[in-house]
Amino acid sequence: FRNPWRHAPPDCMDLADSVLQGERLALARLITQVENQTTAGRRALDRLFPHTGKAHLVGVTGSPGAGKSSLVNKLALAFRHPATGEQPRRVAIVAVDPSSPFTGGAVLGDRVRMRDLAGDPGIFIRSMASRGALGGLSASTAAVVQVLDAAGFDLVLIETVGAGQSEVDIARLAHTTIVVEAPGMGDDIQAIKAGILEIADILVVNKADKTGVEHTERALRAMLELARPEKMPYTGSQHSPQHEELDENEWWMPPVLRVIATEGAGIREVAQAIRDHGEFLRHTGLWVQRDRERLESELQTLIRSVLMYRWRRGVSEDLYQDVLTRLVERSLSPYQAVDELVGMPVE
Numbered sequence: 001f002r003n004p005w006r007h008a009p010p011d012c013m014d015l016a017d018s019v020l021q022g023e024r025l026a027l028a029r030l031i032t033q034v035e036n037q038t039t040a041g042r043r044a045l046d047r048l049f050p051h052t053g054k055a056h057l058v059g060v061t062g063s064p065g066a067g068k069s070s071l072v073n074k075l076a077l078a079f080r081h082p083a084t085g086e087q088p089r090r091v092a093i094v095a096v097d098p099s100s101p102f103t104g105g106a107v108l109g110d111r112v113r114m115r116d117l118a119g120d121p122g123i124f125i126r127s128m129a130s131r132g133a134l135g136g137l138s139a140s141t142a143a144v145v146q147v148l149d150a151a152g153f154d155l156v157l158i159e160t161v162g163a164g165q166s167e168v169d170i171a172r173l174a175h176t177t178i179v180v181e182a183p184g185m186g187d188d189i190q191a192i193k194a195g196i197l198e199i200a201d202i203l204v205v206n207k208a209d210k211t212g213v214e215h216t217e218r219a220l221r222a223m224l225e226l227a228r229p230e231k232m233p234y235t236g237s238q239h240s241p242q243h244e245e246l247d248e249n250e251w252w253m254p255p256v257l258r259v260i261a262t263e264g265a266g267i268r269e270v271a272q273a274i275r276d277h278g279e280f281l282r283h284t285g286l287w288v289q290r291d292r293e294r295l296e297s298e299l300q301t302l303i304r305s306v307l308m309y310r311w312r313r314g315v316s317e318d319l320y321q322d323v324l325t326r327l328v329e330r331s332l333s334p335y336q337a338v339d340e341l342v343g344m345p346v347e
Contacts, residue, residue, distance in 0.1 A: 016044040019151050020051060024124065027151050031126055034147055035140045045143055048150035053291060055092075055149040056278050059174030061160040061199075066180040067206035069095065070261035071270070072159050078271040079155055080122055089154040093125045094144055096161050124153065142173055142298050155274075171199035172297045175290055176277045178202045178270070181220065183212035197223050200254050202273045208258035208266065220256050252280050315341060 015033070018026030033041035058075075060068050072093055079089040126148075128141065141158065148156050160170050171177050179200040197203075197220070205217050255273050259266030281287035323340055326332040332340070 013040075013044060013047060016047040019048065019147065022152065024121075027124065027147065028126075031144050031147055034143045035128065037140065041143075045146060048147060051150040052146050053149065055145075055153055055156050056176065056274070057145060057149075057156050057158065057174045058274055059158045059160065059170035059177045060180060061170050061177065062180030062204075063182075066182040067261045068159050068180050071178075071180055071204060071206060071259065071267075072157050074261050074264050074267040075157060075271055075274075076123055077264075078267050080120060082271075083268070088122060090122045090152060091124075092148040092151070092153040092156045093123070093159065094141060094148070094156065095125065095127045095159040096141060124148065124151075142294075142301075145173065173294055175281060175287065176201045176274055178204055178274075180204045180206050181216060182207045183210045183216040201252070201277050202270065203254050203256045204270055205256065205258050206261050208260050213258065217256055217258065224254060224256070252277065311342070 015026045015030040019030055030041070030044055034045060035041075060072055062068055072095070076091045076093060079091050082088060126144065128144065145156055145158065158170060158174060177199050179197065179202070181203065183205065203220050203224070205213060205220070207213070257266055257269050257273060259270060261267070278287075281290065320341065323332065323337050327334065327337050
């Protein structure tokens with residue numbers, strides 16, 4: 001069991017300072033250190049953390065083939081070239097690709113599919129491998145997002161693997177979660193089983209030129225009506241808001257928006273919905289609450305990782321293998337194995 005923070009040359013403090021000054025090469029190098037979970041990368045994160053908390057984090061999830069990459073591509077362009085009177089935003093994209101369970105490799109092909117964004121100094125794209133992590137994200141996604149936040153990006157678009165029913169971790173990371181559906185993919189019932197609708201702040205029906213788009217839209221709207229709480233503001237992400245005093249007009253009902261991402265149709269409406277949801281979160285105080293819950297989730301994840309590492313170092317390999325052997329032989333139950341290895345009963 002390896003140390004989650006491996007040793008690396010301690011030059012990342014200089015990289016952190018360069019990131020704060022807006023140097024893109026330093027940003028790319030530091031993200032690599034953070035992804036590899038090096039000690040120097042952790043120190044750089046400590047240096048950058050006070051400069052975080054300003055970016056609007058937007059998660060984009062949905063089934064494989066629904067058109068998440070195309071949507072993210074067009075959204076980035078829309079925020080970089082907004083309508084008259086609006087300020088362009090600096091946009092970072094984190095695209096998580098699945099890793100092969102056999103080779104451990106990943107295609108990391110999102111930058112190939114986002115050629116429209118090449119050369120824009122206000123856009124930064126980073127592809128990441130999931131490295132076996134479940135939930136649609138990599139284990140280092142939250143840390144990489146922190147680096148991009150500190151680097152001064154106004155908007156961070158996080159595209160998940162597309163794992164389907166296990167892909168709800170994005171709701172713990174993002175301020176705004178977009179769920180992308182497409183007609184003819186049989187996702188209506190799957191969305192209910194996966195809890196995908198419960199995490200949606202914005203629902204996008206992509207490929208709206210395909211047959212069956214009306215049925216998909218009606219089904220999603222009906223499900224939203226069934227899922228809507230009666231006496232508390234609907235935030236879409238099930239974060240248990242404690243704002244019962246809000247007027248009904250201040251409840252957030254996730255909009256269902258049709259788009260044809262490859263053609264750019266409906267993209268402006270999705271971009272506006274993202275802005276509106278951000279304003280809603282700030283107005284109601286839910287922005288601060290989601291930040292707190294996101295950081296609490298990250299804290300618990302790190303605590304589990306560190307405690308597991310320290311425990312594994314304190315247990316001899318012979319004892320561990322002996323307990324595992326007796327477990328396989330069925331002479332020891334899993335709970336008894338834990339009692340023996342940890343030294344305290346499982347309640």
